[in-house]
Amino acid sequence: MESLSLRAPHRRNQSQPLSKYSDVENDAGRGSSSAQDPLRLICGRGFVRLVLVSAILWMLLILAALALHLWSCHSSISFLTALCKKDSKVLDILDGLTPKPQHRCPIPLADDPDAVIIPERTPDVIPKSLSYILVDENDAQTPALFGGNQSWSDREKSFNLNANMKVHCGFTKTGGADMDAIDVKYVKKCRFVVASGIFDGYDTPHQPSNISVRSQKLFCFLMVVDEISLNFIKENVSVRVDADGGKWVGIWRIVTLHNPPYDEPRRNGKVPKILTHRLFPQARYSIWIDGKMELIVDPLLILERYLWRGNHTFAIACHKHHKSIYEEGDAIKRRKRYARPLVDLHMKIYRYEGMEPWSPSKHTLSDVPEGAVIIREHTAINNLFSCLWFNEVNLFTPRDQISFGYVVYRLGDAFSFFMFPNCEYNSLFILHRHTREHSSTVEWVKSLDEFKGNQSGLKESRGGLGLWRPYPGDLSSVKLPPVTRTSPAG
Template identity: 40%
Template sequence: MMTGGSLGIRSGSYGSLDKQLQNGVSPIARTKPSSKTFKEKETLIHWICKLTGRKKVGMLLLCIISVAVFVCVLYVGKGEDQESNDVRNENRIRTSLSLSPSYFLGYTLPPGHACNTFRLPPPPADKKRTGPRPCPVCYLPMEEAVALMPKLPSFSPIIKNLSYISGGSEFGGNPTLKQRNDSYDIKESMNVHCGFVKGSKPGNGTGFDMDDDDLLEMEQCRGVVVASAIFGDFDIIQQPKNISEYSKKTVCFYMFVDEKTQAGLKTKYDNKKIGVWRIILVRNLPYTDSRRNGKIPKLLLHRLFPNVRFSLWIDGKLELVADPYQILERFLWRRNASFAISRHYKRFDVFHEAEANKVAGKYDNASIDFQVEFYKNEGLTPYSDAKLSITSDVPEGCVIIREHIPISNLFTCLWFNEVDRFTSRDQLSFSTVRDKIAANTNWSVSMFLDCERRNFVVQKYHKEVLARLAPPPPPPPYSANDHLRKFLPRRRRDR
């Protein structure tokens, strides 16, 4: 390949030759022949000179050299055009590579697919059934759902790297109000409070501690995890149903229990398993409130399972009745969402939810009032149609479906910090955290119908409710003599 510098040298040579010819000096005549080739060239030139004359030799040579230079220029230009085309092609290849997706872009089901035309049927006409109920959900067959599992992670707007603040004497780290406000200033790299502020890693000297072999198993869990927890011996372990053999082999099922729950387990288990659940005993619980302790695995699964891609959280009172892959496909992958939760079947407004919590005695009224007033001063307003496309401010938080990417991990960290700072009623803080993150990233949570949630989980009663609902003891066994007594005459007392 010829460069611009070599082309300039050729032009300089061409100029010096022209100057010599103008002075009437032939460079060939001054050249001393040193071989047979030069003699032949001299004879040829001498012959040309005879035919054309000396005066025209210079002009002839000049024309020959000009033609040669012209041909060279055309060749160089053609080479540069080819080089330019090669560069353009290379740039196009690089551009196409840079435009190739580095994250999951979603998908649509083929035209004519049954789920594309699926519509919810009208509610049952039975007026006696006024409470919440399940509704049909169009799941894909198990094989199709597994085949559609994304190979790439979903897009995480702005934030790419999330790390966690360590150090402190409390489990949550007690972030100041300034630190709390700064955590909503979303940046590419962030360092936030997210529980487990003590110890070497979550579950090891941090509070909410587990055995080393359990922690090792949790680190080796990849892909999908289904998790639940029972603390205070509050619920009965429910075994999932309709789980495929593939899910039993590839999905991790973990049930976190405290020592009181473990002692109350009637089912004896070997190798730390009851059915599909691997039982994880948790010690050194950081809170005296069992409900608040339950928020640790519920919201911080990404800390406990650092290598998991997708998780499904279900409260301990729920029985899972659909395959995890079908649930993930329906509520995450098909919607191109990274966080999904059902909305409350009845209440959409945080202020109404707060009043309902007070009436039901879910938490002390003064703490609930303080939390709601704090959010109100920050700008929380009652829910109305003006907030659409947001469909609700109140979730039914017993099920969470999520992908473990930086933005969803940040969301649950900040949601947990609100639970740690205020009341354990996570429905009260959900919309505040969601809306603050959405205002800076345009990322939000996918909220689906509560009847759809009830399609894949069945709600059971807490132990204390079951005790109240227990039937009365059966009557003593029936005897034939009891029947005869009705017909035998009574013995009268002897006078």
């Protein structure tokens, strides 16, 4: 007996023979009918539109949040700047969408140190000869100072180039920074130098790697330290003493400077860094690296890449974030790296003397270097530049990245140098942490009034002379250029 549901179709289709495919065809017909159902069609299209609209709204929300994030980072409003610096996963993700310069990049080095040809010495043009003031005659009543009692007129005169020049350049008689006789004898044989320095026990020596046999024979690796650092090194690493009494830590020859010339360790560190040619007067080439760095590139290949290949005599990397000294000064103040009123006074003097903010019209890639690596041939003009750079550090603040661009400005086209990409700079070394942070009483001064009177204990008595003696110009109307903060890390 057939069910009612089967008999009805039979009555409608009595004229058509049954087929084994009829059920399948009927099911297909019902499916087709469903597909044409207007309600289901509208619902399907509505869902697709909803998904698309939601996706567009979500993308707009992300872009708006990204725009707010970038704006807050560059804003001068303190609340928004603080918001930018908060540790947030959302901001981290958004920050990852912002294009950033490479931290490290490959250096186009020569293939074989043994194949490198050392060129002839670069001839001196102006100045042809350079000598140094060793005995200060300005003020016989004033105790001898390492940097000398340089007057404002002496400073101005030193920027006037002549064939034969004599300038202040540290190491005045009884001014400090004395080397042991055995070290003086040793460094006289050094023509190619890799130099570094540790003061006040902030670091221990890090051994260079990838050094070829030729470079090991060619270069003197000289680590300049004070007595505090020497004792700290002896307590933490193995120090070898050779038959002549020289001290060694691995490849580094330890050179001790007695009678530190300054009260601030930060200033003392500028002596071997900037005045390398004065410490090692027989050196023809030098590569300076800060004490917290581990060199990982053969020094002969460094000279070939940054000096000889492009016929340069002085090379230094550009700063990662800043191009203007006023940007650098602003960052130093924000990050509390030196006393704010002293940094302001330093920059106001430079502004008064015509130092413009960096712009593309200048012939330099930047006015602000990464000064932790300096590569140079010891020519007369480079030695003069180093002396003048050091004199600015001696007279003003020890923030040498501010002074570098000023001295470049004053010497003009007479001093040429190669400023290489920051990403290559970061590929030259491995950076290690200091054992502790630098600090001195002077660095935390909040106003110039704190320096009044001799009982404050804040005066840097052997440096910073330009900030203590009256400046001959009227700085009252000087306004520092506005600064656009290009990076919250800068």
